[in-house]
Amino acid sequence: MSYSDRALAFATIPAGHQVRLEDRVSFAYLDRATVYQNRTGVWAMQADEGEKIRTRIQLPVGGIAVLALGPGTSITHPAAISLTRSGTTVVFAGNGGANAYSAATPLTSSARWAIAQAHVITDENSVQQAAISLYKRQLGVPMLPGGSVATMRGLEGRTIRNLYKTLAKQHAVTFKRDTKADDVINMGLNLGNSILYGCAAAACTAIGVNPALGIIHRGNSRSLIFDLADLYKPSITIPVAFQSKEGDPEAMAKLRSSLRKLIHQKKVLAGMLDALMEVLAPHLPKRDDDRIIGEAGEVAGHVNYGGDE
Numbered sequence: 658m659s660y661s662d663r664a665l666a667f668a669t670i671p672a673g674h675q676v677r678l679e680d681r682v683s684f685a686y687l688d689r690a691t692v693y694q695n696r697t698g699v700w701a702m703q704a705d706e707g708e709k710i711r712t713r714i715q716l717p718v719g720g721i722a723v724l725a726l727g728p729g730t731s732i733t734h735p736a737a738i739s740l741t742r743s744g745t746t747v748v749f750a751g752n753g754g755a756n757a758y759s760a761a762t763p764l765t766s767s768a769r770w771a772i773a774q775a776h777v778i779t780d781e782n783s784v785q786q787a788a789i790s791l792y793k794r795q796l797g798v799p800m801l802p803g804g805s806v807a808t809m810r811g812l813e814g815r816t817i818r819n820l821y822k823t824l825a826k827q828h829a830v831t832f833k834r835d836t837k838a839d840d841v842i843n844m845g846l847n848l849g850n851s852i853l854y855g856c857a858a859a860a861c862t863a864i865g866v867n868p869a870l871g872i873i874h875r876g877n878s879r880s881l882i883f884d885l886a887d888l889y890k891p892s893i894t895i896p897v898a899f900q901s902k903e904g905d906p907e908a909m910a911k912l913r914s915s916l917r918k919l920i921h922q923k924k925v926l927a928g929m930l931d932a933l934m935e936v937l938a939p940h941l942p943k944r945d946d947d948r949i950i951g952e953a954g955e956v957a958g959h960v961n962y963g964g965d966e
Contacts, residue, residue, distance in 0.1 A: 674710050675764050678863040679927030681722040683856055683920040684914055686750075688727030692716070694735035718743040722853040722926055725750045746859040748851070753885065756851055758858050763865040767919055770864040770933070774942040778870045787872045787901050787936035791876045794932055820891055824899040832899075841901040845912050849894030850886060853925075860929035885929045893919050903937035 673946035690701045703712040718740050725748045740747055777783045785806055792809035796816055825832040835843055861868045871880025897915045901908040947958035
Protein backbone atom coordinates (compact mmCIF):
# COMPACT_ATOMS: atom_id res chain seq x y z
CA MET A 658 0.00 0.00 0.00
CA SER A 659 1.27 3.48 -0.86
CA TYR A 660 0.56 6.17 1.71
CA SER A 661 -0.15 9.82 1.05
CA ASP A 662 2.55 12.39 1.85
CA ARG A 663 0.33 13.69 4.66
CA ALA A 664 0.03 10.23 6.22
CA LEU A 665 3.78 9.68 6.04
CA ALA A 666 4.43 13.09 7.58
CA PHE A 667 2.10 12.26 10.47
CA ALA A 668 3.96 9.00 11.12
CA THR A 669 7.19 10.94 11.72
CA ILE A 670 5.78 13.48 14.19
CA PRO A 671 8.04 13.41 17.30
CA ALA A 672 6.47 12.10 20.51
CA GLY A 673 6.64 15.53 22.11
CA HIS A 674 4.54 17.02 19.29
CA GLN A 675 1.69 14.51 19.55
CA VAL A 676 -1.64 15.40 21.19
CA ARG A 677 -1.21 15.31 24.97
CA LEU A 678 -2.97 12.48 26.76
CA GLU A 679 -5.18 14.78 28.86
CA ASP A 680 -6.39 16.51 25.67
CA ARG A 681 -7.53 13.28 23.99
CA VAL A 682 -10.92 11.60 23.83
CA SER A 683 -10.83 9.02 26.65
CA PHE A 684 -11.88 5.97 24.63
CA ALA A 685 -13.70 4.84 21.53
CA TYR A 686 -15.41 1.45 21.41
CA LEU A 687 -16.05 -0.62 18.28
CA ASP A 688 -17.57 -4.05 17.74
CA ARG A 689 -18.52 -6.03 14.64
CA ALA A 690 -16.29 -3.80 12.52
CA THR A 691 -13.14 -3.86 10.43
CA VAL A 692 -10.46 -1.28 11.21
CA TYR A 693 -8.18 -0.61 8.27
CA GLN A 694 -5.71 1.93 6.88
CA ASN A 695 -6.15 3.68 3.57
CA ARG A 696 -4.35 6.60 1.94
CA THR A 697 -6.10 9.19 4.12
CA GLY A 698 -6.00 7.57 7.56
CA VAL A 699 -7.49 4.86 9.77
CA TRP A 700 -11.11 3.92 9.11
CA ALA A 701 -13.72 1.64 10.70
CA MET A 702 -16.22 -0.14 8.49
CA GLN A 703 -19.32 -2.18 9.28
CA ALA A 704 -21.05 -4.37 6.71
CA ASP A 705 -24.19 -6.49 6.76
CA GLU A 706 -24.32 -10.22 6.05
CA GLY A 707 -24.48 -9.53 2.34
CA GLU A 708 -21.15 -7.64 2.55
CA LYS A 709 -22.92 -4.36 1.80
CA ILE A 710 -21.22 -1.53 3.66
CA ARG A 711 -23.60 0.02 6.20
CA THR A 712 -21.30 2.41 8.09
CA ARG A 713 -17.83 3.81 7.49
CA ILE A 714 -16.13 6.42 9.66
CA GLN A 715 -12.62 7.82 9.89
CA LEU A 716 -11.00 7.47 13.32
CA PRO A 717 -9.09 10.53 14.66
CA VAL A 718 -6.31 8.27 15.95
CA GLY A 719 -4.08 11.14 17.07
CA GLY A 720 -6.79 12.35 19.44
CA ILE A 721 -7.90 9.06 21.04
CA ALA A 722 -6.33 7.71 24.21
CA VAL A 723 -7.79 4.19 24.07
CA LEU A 724 -9.38 2.28 21.20
CA ALA A 725 -11.40 -0.65 22.57
CA LEU A 726 -12.10 -3.38 20.02
CA GLY A 727 -15.00 -5.59 21.07
CA PRO A 728 -16.18 -8.97 19.73
CA GLY A 729 -16.46 -9.29 15.96
CA THR A 730 -13.71 -6.79 15.15
CA SER A 731 -10.61 -7.17 13.04
CA ILE A 732 -7.76 -4.78 12.40
CA THR A 733 -5.20 -4.63 9.62
CA HIS A 734 -1.47 -4.46 10.22
CA PRO A 735 -1.06 -0.94 8.70
CA ALA A 736 -3.90 0.37 10.90
CA ALA A 737 -2.30 -1.11 14.02
CA ILE A 738 1.01 0.54 13.10
CA SER A 739 -0.69 3.93 12.70
CA LEU A 740 -2.43 3.60 16.07
CA THR A 741 0.82 2.67 17.77
CA ARG A 742 2.70 5.56 16.17
CA SER A 743 0.01 8.00 17.29
CA GLY A 744 0.30 6.90 20.92
CA THR A 745 -3.13 5.25 21.03
CA THR A 746 -3.48 2.28 23.38
CA VAL A 747 -5.50 -0.52 21.77
CA VAL A 748 -7.57 -2.78 24.02
CA PHE A 749 -8.91 -6.04 22.61
CA ALA A 750 -11.96 -6.38 24.85
CA GLY A 751 -13.23 -9.92 25.09
CA ASN A 752 -16.12 -11.42 26.99
CA GLY A 753 -15.77 -11.51 30.76
CA GLY A 754 -13.67 -8.35 30.85
CA ALA A 755 -10.52 -10.03 29.51
CA ASN A 756 -8.29 -7.43 27.89
CA ALA A 757 -5.08 -7.54 25.87
CA TYR A 758 -3.17 -4.32 25.30
CA SER A 759 -1.12 -3.25 22.32
CA ALA A 760 2.11 -1.33 22.79
CA ALA A 761 1.79 2.35 21.93
CA THR A 762 4.65 4.79 21.48
CA PRO A 763 5.15 6.83 24.70
CA LEU A 764 4.23 10.50 24.44
CA THR A 765 7.65 11.36 25.84
CA SER A 766 11.16 10.53 24.67
CA SER A 767 12.58 10.82 28.19
CA ALA A 768 13.23 7.94 30.61
CA ARG A 769 13.11 10.16 33.69
CA TRP A 770 9.68 9.00 34.88
CA ALA A 771 10.69 5.35 34.53
CA ILE A 772 13.88 6.07 36.49
CA ALA A 773 11.83 7.76 39.21
CA GLN A 774 9.51 4.76 39.32
CA ALA A 775 12.49 2.46 39.84
CA HIS A 776 13.64 4.61 42.77
CA VAL A 777 10.18 4.51 44.37
CA ILE A 778 9.53 0.79 44.15
CA THR A 779 12.99 -0.16 45.43
CA ASP A 780 12.59 1.81 48.65
CA GLU A 781 9.88 0.53 51.01
CA ASN A 782 9.47 3.85 52.81
CA SER A 783 8.90 5.62 49.47
CA VAL A 784 6.36 2.96 48.51
CA GLN A 785 4.48 3.48 51.78
CA GLN A 786 4.30 7.26 51.27
CA ALA A 787 3.21 6.83 47.64
CA ALA A 788 0.50 4.35 48.68
CA ILE A 789 -0.90 6.74 51.29
CA SER A 790 -0.94 9.51 48.66
CA LEU A 791 -3.00 7.33 46.30
CA TYR A 792 -5.40 6.28 49.06
CA LYS A 793 -5.99 9.93 49.99
CA ARG A 794 -6.85 10.70 46.37
CA GLN A 795 -9.21 7.75 46.06
CA LEU A 796 -11.05 8.40 49.31
CA GLY A 797 -10.93 12.19 49.26
CA VAL A 798 -9.70 12.37 52.85
CA PRO A 799 -6.73 14.04 54.54
CA MET A 800 -4.19 12.04 56.46
CA LEU A 801 -5.88 10.07 59.24
CA PRO A 802 -4.50 9.87 62.79
CA GLY A 803 -1.70 7.32 62.72
CA GLY A 804 -2.22 7.26 58.95
CA SER A 805 -0.53 4.01 58.08
CA VAL A 806 -1.14 1.98 54.93
CA ALA A 807 -3.12 -0.51 57.02
CA THR A 808 -5.39 2.28 58.29
CA MET A 809 -6.02 3.59 54.79
CA ARG A 810 -6.56 0.09 53.40
CA GLY A 811 -9.19 -0.61 56.04
CA LEU A 812 -10.93 2.68 55.31
CA GLU A 813 -10.98 1.85 51.60
CA GLY A 814 -12.58 -1.53 52.24
CA ARG A 815 -15.30 -0.07 54.46
CA THR A 816 -15.95 2.76 52.01
CA ILE A 817 -16.47 0.44 49.04
CA ARG A 818 -18.62 -1.99 51.05
CA ASN A 819 -20.84 0.84 52.33
CA LEU A 820 -21.09 2.31 48.84
CA TYR A 821 -22.38 -1.02 47.49
CA LYS A 822 -24.97 -1.17 50.30
CA THR A 823 -26.09 2.43 49.80
CA LEU A 824 -26.50 2.12 46.03
CA ALA A 825 -28.25 -1.26 46.29
CA LYS A 826 -30.78 0.26 48.69
CA GLN A 827 -31.15 3.38 46.55
CA HIS A 828 -31.90 1.32 43.42
CA ALA A 829 -33.92 -1.34 45.29
CA VAL A 830 -31.77 -4.27 44.18
CA THR A 831 -30.04 -7.18 45.88
CA PHE A 832 -26.34 -7.08 45.13
CA LYS A 833 -23.20 -9.06 45.87
CA ARG A 834 -19.98 -8.32 44.02
CA ASP A 835 -18.98 -11.28 41.86
CA THR A 836 -16.84 -10.78 38.77
CA LYS A 837 -18.20 -14.02 37.27
CA ALA A 838 -21.90 -13.23 37.82
CA ASP A 839 -24.12 -12.45 34.83
CA ASP A 840 -26.45 -9.90 36.42
CA VAL A 841 -26.42 -6.49 34.78
CA ILE A 842 -24.73 -4.65 37.66
CA ASN A 843 -21.80 -7.04 37.98
CA MET A 844 -21.40 -7.10 34.20
CA GLY A 845 -21.51 -3.31 34.19
CA LEU A 846 -18.81 -3.15 36.85
CA ASN A 847 -16.63 -5.54 34.84
CA LEU A 848 -17.06 -3.47 31.68
CA GLY A 849 -16.63 -0.12 33.40
CA ASN A 850 -13.53 -1.24 35.25
CA SER A 851 -12.00 -2.64 32.06
CA ILE A 852 -12.47 0.78 30.45
CA LEU A 853 -10.72 2.45 33.39
CA TYR A 854 -7.91 -0.09 33.04
CA GLY A 855 -7.51 0.95 29.42
CA CYS A 856 -7.30 4.63 30.42
CA ALA A 857 -4.73 3.76 33.11
CA ALA A 858 -2.69 1.76 30.59
CA ALA A 859 -2.67 4.81 28.32
CA ALA A 860 -1.48 7.02 31.22
CA CYS A 861 1.37 4.61 31.99
CA THR A 862 2.34 4.43 28.32
CA ALA A 863 2.25 8.21 27.91
CA ILE A 864 5.15 8.80 30.30
CA GLY A 865 6.89 5.47 29.76
CA VAL A 866 6.43 3.79 33.16
CA ASN A 867 6.04 0.06 33.77
CA PRO A 868 2.44 -0.99 34.60
CA ALA A 869 3.75 -4.13 36.34
CA LEU A 870 5.51 -2.12 39.06
CA GLY A 871 2.56 -1.17 41.22
CA ILE A 872 2.51 0.85 44.42
CA ILE A 873 -0.49 -0.57 46.31
CA HIS A 874 -1.02 -3.65 44.14
CA ARG A 875 1.79 -6.17 43.70
CA GLY A 876 2.53 -9.28 41.71
CA ASN A 877 0.43 -8.68 38.58
CA SER A 878 1.56 -7.38 35.20
CA ARG A 879 -1.15 -4.68 35.54
CA SER A 880 -0.53 -3.71 39.18
CA LEU A 881 0.01 0.00 38.55
CA ILE A 882 -3.02 0.01 36.23
CA PHE A 883 -5.13 -1.31 39.12
CA ASP A 884 -3.73 1.42 41.38
CA LEU A 885 -4.77 4.18 38.99
CA ALA A 886 -8.17 2.71 38.12
CA ASP A 887 -9.06 2.35 41.81
CA LEU A 888 -8.87 6.14 42.14
CA TYR A 889 -12.05 6.49 40.09
CA LYS A 890 -14.12 3.37 40.77
CA PRO A 891 -16.05 4.88 43.75
CA SER A 892 -16.95 8.06 41.86
CA ILE A 893 -17.45 6.73 38.32
CA THR A 894 -17.82 3.05 37.53
CA ILE A 895 -19.68 1.89 40.66
CA PRO A 896 -22.45 4.55 40.57
CA VAL A 897 -22.87 4.18 36.80
CA ALA A 898 -23.10 0.37 36.97
CA PHE A 899 -25.94 0.58 39.52
CA GLN A 900 -27.95 2.68 37.06
CA SER A 901 -28.13 -0.31 34.68
CA LYS A 902 -31.53 -1.97 34.42
CA GLU A 903 -31.89 -5.75 34.29
CA GLY A 904 -33.36 -6.86 30.97
CA ASP A 905 -32.36 -3.70 29.09
CA PRO A 906 -30.68 -4.84 25.83
CA GLU A 907 -28.92 -1.47 25.56
CA ALA A 908 -27.61 -1.46 29.15
CA MET A 909 -23.94 -1.84 28.27
CA ALA A 910 -24.12 0.69 25.43
CA LYS A 911 -25.71 3.20 27.79
CA LEU A 912 -23.04 2.46 30.39
CA ARG A 913 -20.24 3.14 27.90
CA SER A 914 -21.88 6.42 26.88
CA SER A 915 -22.26 7.54 30.50
CA LEU A 916 -18.69 6.57 31.31
CA ARG A 917 -17.30 8.50 28.37
CA LYS A 918 -19.09 11.67 29.54
CA LEU A 919 -17.94 11.24 33.14
CA ILE A 920 -14.34 10.48 32.17
CA HIS A 921 -14.33 13.73 30.22
CA GLN A 922 -16.12 15.78 32.88
CA LYS A 923 -13.93 14.53 35.73
CA LYS A 924 -10.75 14.82 33.64
CA VAL A 925 -9.79 11.24 34.46
CA LEU A 926 -6.87 11.00 32.03
CA ALA A 927 -5.31 14.19 33.37
CA GLY A 928 -6.01 13.02 36.93
CA MET A 929 -4.28 9.69 36.40
CA LEU A 930 -1.22 11.44 34.99
CA ASP A 931 -1.26 13.91 37.89
CA ALA A 932 -1.43 11.05 40.40
CA LEU A 933 1.53 9.32 38.77
CA MET A 934 3.58 12.49 38.64
CA GLU A 935 2.78 13.39 42.25
CA VAL A 936 4.25 10.17 43.61
CA LEU A 937 7.16 10.07 41.14
CA ALA A 938 8.22 13.74 40.99
CA PRO A 939 10.26 13.69 44.24
CA HIS A 940 12.41 10.93 42.76
CA LEU A 941 13.10 12.42 39.32
CA PRO A 942 16.77 12.37 38.24
CA LYS A 943 18.47 15.75 38.12
CA ARG A 944 19.66 15.20 34.55
CA ASP A 945 17.52 14.48 31.50
CA ASP A 946 20.17 14.13 28.79
CA ASP A 947 21.38 10.92 27.18
CA ARG A 948 24.27 9.38 29.12
CA ILE A 949 25.99 6.08 29.91
CA ILE A 950 27.47 4.57 33.05
CA GLY A 951 30.98 5.60 34.11
CA GLU A 952 33.41 4.72 36.90
CA ALA A 953 32.29 7.53 39.21
CA GLY A 954 28.78 8.24 37.99
CA GLU A 955 27.84 8.85 34.37
CA VAL A 956 29.40 10.22 31.21
CA ALA A 957 27.93 11.68 28.04
CA GLY A 958 26.23 9.27 25.67
CA HIS A 959 26.55 8.98 21.88
CA VAL A 960 30.32 9.30 22.16
CA ASN A 961 32.84 6.72 20.98
CA TYR A 962 35.16 6.00 23.88
CA GLY A 963 37.37 3.60 21.98
CA GLY A 964 40.24 6.08 21.73
CA ASP A 965 42.30 7.10 18.73
CA GLU A 966 43.78 4.43 16.49
